[in-house]
Amino acid sequence: MLKTNFEEIVDLTAVGGQNPKTLNDILRLAASEDIASSNKDKEKVLFVGIDLQNDFMENGELPVPNSFKDIENTTKFLYHNIEKITTIAVSLDTHSPQQIFHPSWWVDNEGKHPEPYTIISEEDIVNGKWMAVEKQEESLEYVRQLEKQGRMKLCIWTFHCIEGTFGAALEGQFSNIIHFHSVARKSPIHKIVKGKDPLSEMYGIIKPEYNKNNFVNSEFLEMLKGYDKILVAGEAKSHCVLESLRQILEHYQDDLAMTSKIFVLEDCMSSIPGFEENAEIALKEFKQLYNINIVRSNELNL
Structure with a gap:
């Protein structure tokens, strides 16, 4: 049972805007909690938050409709499951103006x-x-x-997630809850920077769309093996979430015991307009082929 109330960590009226809470205040609250360290978890649970950054919020440079509600659902889910989530990994889409998709x-x-x-x-x-x-x-x-x-x-996308700008930063309230978790559970956040190659898009967190050097984030793929459940949320469902899932599933396509560990939190992600149908079709295919679980965050019992 946490001593800190949800509202002391997350201000839902500030989603997508300047963060009224300071990280030092958040982390002092986290340090005062008396809950078990993550390394004592018997069931290892990984939460993967994909590109939950300011520019993908409804008021951002590349807005995803319904992203404010996605942040609300995600932060509430993380708060209610802080003692059950072992590790949090997040990806950070990171660009410059001079890239092939700008x-x-x-x-x-x-x-x-x-x-x-x-x-x-x-x-x-x-x-x-x-x-x-x-x-x-x-x-x-x-x-x-x-x-x-x-x-x-x-x-061609709008200029977005330009390195060093407010738009490239983690959305503030999501940032509050994951850093709170990190200190309260003594669990370092695994942060994945992606998308800096000027000559390639990189929707997925594992590899670019095309790359002559065949770069693959093998470290993260290997890391996934250490968990009993892998929970996925983020923006945008139709692009970065979908391609991240595809890359992981294709890598583990011959290991259904591995792919069936994946839980997609469908109410914690939304699509870019015009791509919704393709996303739904692809997720249904993933479920059929790889036995992934598509669930609502308030219905998942960890």
């Missing part, structure tokens, strides 16, 4: 940059509809490989 990378024959949500195909580049400001050949190769491998086509 408008400044491309121009048309009039020198105009593409509008956000423009889809750029191999044919568009070959025909001169869009040209890279620099690295034309590498850019064409990237788009060609996406289509060859059946990945999502290149989408």
Whole structure:
């Protein structure tokens, strides 16, 4: 039983905005708790929070509708299960303005940059509809490989999660609860920075969409083996959550005992408009193929 009330940690009226609570105050409360250290847990539970950052909030640069409610559901779930969650891992989408999925990378024959949500195909580049400001050949190769491998086509996004900005930071109230957990349970947060390669999108937390060096976050894949349950939440359901799941499931496709440990918290994530149906279809396929569990956070008993 926690001595600290939920409202002392999380201010739901401040979701997506400046954090009225200081981290030092939060961590003093956490240090005063007298609950078991995470290393004493008999059942090991990992919570994975994907890209729960300010720019993906409803008032952010790349807003996901319903993300405020997702934060409310996520923070309440974490608070009520603090003594059962062993470890928290979070990913941090981290970009610069000069990346292949941002408008400044491309121009048309009039020198105009593409509008956000423009889809750029191999044919568009070959025909001169869009040209890279620099690295034309590498850019064409990237788009060609996406289509060859059946990945999502290149989408131009609004500038978002620029390294060092408020938009790239963890959403404040989510940050409060996970750092509270870290100190109260003596459990370091596993933070995964992703998306810094200028020549690739990186929706998933395991690997970029295409990368000549075939980078794979093997350390995190190996880490997953140490847990009895793996809980997944985050933004956006249709992109970074979905691709993170896909990458993990494809890696462990021959190990249903492993994939069946995964619990997707469906009320703690939302899709980018226009991509909702694809996300639902993919999740149903994951459930059929890999025996993952799709649950509501208030119905999951840990």
